[in-house]
Amino acid sequence: MTDLQATLRFHLRRKTADLHHRLDTHIGAFRTRVDYGRYLQSAELFRRLAEPELTAASDEGWFGDWRPGLVHDALAADLGDCGLEPAPGVEQILALADPAAAWGALYVAEGASLGANILLQSAEAIGFSATRGARHLAAQSRRSTPWPRFTALLDSRTDLDPERMVDGARMMFETALACFDPATGSSNPSTKLAAFA
Numbered sequence: 001m002t003d004l005q006a007t008l009r010f011h012l013r014r015k016t017a018d019l020h021h022r023l024d025t026h027i028g029a030f031r032t033r034v035d036y037g038r039y040l041q042s043a044e045l046f047r048r049l050a051e052p053e054l055t056a057a058s059d060e061g062w063f064g065d066w067r068p069g070l071v072h073d074a075l076a077a078d079l080g081d082c083g084l085e086p087a088p089g090v091e092q093i094l095a096l097a098d099p100a101a102a103w104g105a106l107y108v109a110e111g112a113s114l115g116a117n118i119l120l121q122s123a124e125a126i127g128f129s130a131t132r133g134a135r136h137l138a139a140q141s142r143r144s145t146p147w148p149r150f151t152a153l154l155d156s157r158t159d160l161d162p163e164r165m166v167d168g169a170r171m172m173f174e175t176a177l178a179c180f181d182p183a184t185g186s187s188n189p190s191t192k193l194a195a196f197a
């Protein structure tokens with residue numbers, strides 16, 4: 001086993017740090033309920049694209065006994081709590097064609113839970129909670145508990161091509177960025193999605 005393979009998680013972290021930073025900057029903190037509503041629409045759109053792909057990969061048996069954390073239904077309920085409609089549908093650009101790309105994408109989807117505690121605090125400060133408007137953030141915060149088990153499983157997948165995993169992880173981050181990018185916003189995300197499809 002090479003050093004690279006022994007630390008797949010840190011390899012993925014290094015190779016996607018630029019995209020995480022951009023995403024973090026785009027999302028920022030929610031200072032107003034309007035900010036939060038925009039975030040919810042973008043997050044719902046992202047999970048609407050990502051979760052069917054992760055579920056299909058899981059159904060193929062590519063993740064063994066690991067079940068991806070799914071928060072789309074909670075997000076749809078959060079939108080309903082806020083009286084908001086989902087953003088318009090967009091063309092699917094995320095294709096998890098093989099186990100290595102799927103594991104890379106799964107790393108991003110599971111890792112997103114690690115920032116949820118911070119986002120939950122921002123949402124609570126403007127009046128939302130685990131039972132109203134911020135259900136998905138509460139679910140993701142709980143999800144951070146099995147993260148060490150996830151990274152152990154990830155690091156054990158030395159049978160998979162690490163660079164293909166990076167491709168899958170970057171594709172997942174790019175999908176998220178397209179959904180959260182304020183330049184297009186949730187009012188017209190398809191323009192940006194089409195641009196890098």
Ligand code: HEM
Pocket residue numbers: 009010013020023024025027028029107108109110111112113114115116118119172173176
């Ligand atoms: C404002 C929004 C966000 C904040 C403040 C945030 C913050 C954080 C924090 C604090 C960590 C833990 C870092 C560590 O323990 O080393 C983390 C990890 C991570 N986040 Fe985010 N995050 C945000 C959004 C997202 C989103 C939307 C995604 C994915 C779509 C994402 C993907 C990840 C991944 C993959 C990791 C794991 C990195 C590792 O391997 O340690 N994050 N984030």
